[in-house]
Amino acid sequence: MNYPCLNDIDTLLLDMDGTLLDLRFDNHFWVDHLPVRYGDIHGLKEELATAHVETALREAEGTMNWYCTDHWSRHFDVDIMTLKREVEHLIQFRAGAERFLKALAQHDHLDILIVTDAHPNVLALKQRVTGLLDHVDDHYCSHHFGLPKRDLQFWSALSDQVDFDPETTMMIDDSPAVLAQCKAFGIRHVLCVETPDSGRSHRHDHDFPLIDDLSRLTTGSEQP
Numbered sequence: 001m002n003y004p005c006l007n008d009i010d011t012l013l014l015d016m017d018g019t020l021l022d023l024r025f026d027n028h029f030w031v032d033h034l035p036v037r038y039g040d041i042h043g044l045k046e047e048l049a050t051a052h053v054e055t056a057l058r059e060a061e062g063t064m065n066w067y068c069t070d071h072w073s074r075h076f077d078v079d080i081m082t083l084k085r086e087v088e089h090l091i092q093f094r095a096g097a098e099r100f101l102k103a104l105a106q107h108d109h110l111d112i113l114i115v116t117d118a119h120p121n122v123l124a125l126k127q128r129v130t131g132l133l134d135h136v137d138d139h140y141c142s143h144h145f146g147l148p149k150r151d152l153q154f155w156s157a158l159s160d161q162v163d164f165d166p167e168t169t170m171m172i173d174d175s176p177a178v179l180a181q182c183k184a185f186g187i188r189h190v191l192c193v194e195t196p197d198s199g200r201s202h203r204h205d206h207d208f209p210l211i212d213d214l215s216r217l218t219t220g221s222e223q224p
């Protein structure tokens, strides 16, 4: 696979969860940790608690509520951020992602933005654990726009705030639904992460070019 040369890119848009950071934390939290803790806190049998959580998550999929920690704190009557901190040791960079971010410092011409559906509270937690924002120029949470990235209008709203030329922009994300909207908006270069969760294998039913180790994009530009 020949990836676009970063010299041909002016704006690099990076997703956070599943792209820079291992989705293992998020999957573990929603699939394993939250059902157990929700059951503990409310005195529910684990099976019942798991069924409640699964149903609620399924119903909210694709909406802004899905990403909103305040919504889930109210819905489950728990403090989602406290529960997330209980498993924060699982928050980590994907293999090669930190090396990639450090190597980007050699590409002065690039405007590097994190564009995430994560709630600002979650971004703050992940920044405290990993320091990922120290490597980028700016960040945007879809929460502030009230639209998820998989909505075409999100990209119009972002382009009202950020000056970027879609022809010389690259977006890297682990969601084909998001990348489809990037393409529809006119963003020329998109890459899809092959293994967002280090603990799961993935099947792909889309045609977007795949990447796993992001540092392949900066090979040769690391500091000695």
Ligand SMILES: [Mg+2]
Pocket: 015, 016, 017, 018, 019, 173, 174, 175
């Ligand atoms: Mg993602």
